[in-house]
Amino acid sequence: MPKVTFIDSEGAERTILAEVGYSLMEVARNNDVPGIVAECGGMSACATCHVFIDRAYMDAAGNAGADEASLLEFVDDAQTNSRLACQILITEQLDGVRIITPETQG
Amino acid sequence: MIVENAWYVAAWAHEVSEKPMARRICDQPVVLYRQLDGTACALIDSCAHRGAPLSLGTVIEKGIRCNYHGVVFGCDGKCSEIPNQDIIPENAKVRSFPLVERDNILWIWMGDAELADQDLVIAYPFHTDPAWPGRYAMAPVAANYLLIADNLLDATHLAYVHGNTVGGSDPKVHMVAENSLKPTDRGHRFERKMRNAPPPPAYATCVPELPDRIDRWQEFDFIAPSTVLQYSGGVPAGKDPASAAAPRFDMRIFHSATPATQNTCYYFYSVQNGHNTDDPQATEVIAEQIGAAIVEDKLFIEAQQERVTELGEERLFDNAADSARIMARRAVRKYAKRFGLPALAAE
Numbered sequence: 001m002p003k004v005t006f007i008d009s010e011g012a013e014r015t016i017l018a019e020v021g022y023s024l025m026e027v028a029r030n031n032d033v034p035g036i037v038a039e040c041g042g043m044s045a046c047a048t049c050h051v052f053i054d055r056a057y058m059d060a061a062g063n064a065g066a067d068e069a070s071l072l073e074f075v076d077d078a079q080t081n082s083r084l085a086c087q088i089l090i091t092e093q094l095d096g097v098r099i100i101t102p103e104t105q106g
Numbered sequence: 107m108i109v110e111n112a113w114y115v116a117a118w119a120h121e122v123s124e125k126p127m128a129r130r131i132c133d134q135p136v137v138l139y140r141q142l143d144g145t146a147c148a149l150i151d152s153c154a155h156r157g158a159p160l161s162l163g164t165v166i167e168k169g170i171r172c173n174y175h176g177v178v179f180g181c182d183g184k185c186s187e188i189p190n191q192d193i194i195p196e197n198a199k200v201r202s203f204p205l206v207e208r209d210n211i212l213w214i215w216m217g218d219a220e221l222a223d224q225d226l227v228i229a230y231p232f233h234t235d236p237a238w239p240g241r242y243a244m245a246p247v248a249a250n251y252l253l254i255a256d257n258l259l260d261a262t263h264l265a266y267v268h269g270n271t272v273g274g275s276d277p278k279v280h281m282v283a284e285n286s287l288k289p290t291d292r293g294h295r296f297e298r299k300m301r302n303a304p305p306p307p308a309y310a311t312c313v314p315e316l317p318d319r320i321d322r323w324q325e326f327d328f329i330a331p332s333t334v335l336q337y338s339g340g341v342p343a344g345k346d347p348a349s350a351a352a353p354r355f356d357m358r359i360f361h362s363a364t365p366a367t368q369n370t371c372y373y374f375y376s377v378q379n380g381h382n383t384d385d386p387q388a389t390e391v392i393a394e395q396i397g398a399a400i401v402e403d404k405l406f407i408e409a410q411q412e413r414v415t416e417l418g419e420e421r422l423f424d425n426a427a428d429s430a431r432i433m434a435r436r437a438v439r440k441y442a443k444r445f446g447l448p449a450l451a452a453e
Contacts, residue, residue, distance in 0.1 A: 039432070040424035046432045067429070074289045074433050076440075106436045 002095035025085035035101030111217035128161035240378035241393035249411035251371035254363035274306030308395035315353035330441035356380030
């Protein structure tokens, strides 16, 4: 199973073995990773599962769709490596990825 | 939740006259009236002498006279006359609220008066634009004021609540709409395009010449905390909305909800006719159609509030059509935070 490390805004790390086929948001939620609210439950409607992706893994994470890109415009501290965790599917290519969660989720 | 530091519609300009009018805004009693020179004023609706409502008073040269014991107050809230007494005590004053009259709207600021920046007043030039003749209305709604924009911004309700009026009864038209959502300074712009759709009953009633298939659009500018500026319409399918000649349907709606109490509000709306501007009857018909749609909304919003009050919101879920509504709430929180002051009460 791919290894995923979440790093919160204060630098605390949590490494999780993620099951392929789940979304990054689901993995975070199932493992009680703080900093990901996911208010809408994965509908790409709320932008409260915003994360920063390790730049080396941007391709492996895939591209943001139109709805996701539009919602990311509403995120105050968005960067070029911002994504919504509910729209990233866990694959073997993500093994070793480091994910930073923002200080707040809107 | 009520955000206090905001300009809210206190009344349409034409509603306020020398005859005082009472309204409850942000859970405070307010009296609205015009001085004899026409200036609109807003004061707390309670005399500083013995507490009687000033809305039972009379406007005279020196201000508004409480009709209990005859004490008179100016637009600034200061006492200007006490019958048979020369000395006016320091504390003989009532709270006055900042009021701005613009575009036929009276905007009131109920929060910290020092934060009442007139640049925050929302412009709506269509009220005075001869190309957009319109009608004004207000519906009292027994629900928290934020539910009004919630309703407008989840457009999938159109097919269910408004099947016989502005929506059209085919839910699929609304589900497959092309949506776009863009943040703005104080909210967002939500645009929807529905191509090759049957004209909804309200459109067909207003413009009977519309063909069986039209390209529809809806544009919503949400401006925190509770205003939505809407532009909707339709042209024969395949025609360019920017240039298509008649038959076409064009309508603007100004929506703004003012909190009365925590769970009641005034829903101010005005409807402008952009397709048959020379015909006052056409303006009447479109206003009637929208009025009917707002009665439909009110039924649901009030019933929704009743259930939410009883059962809470925790168990409610969001669906994919909720992003405009969710982003509107986000903008409201952001707006409230911008003034560094908490909202009046927790959500």
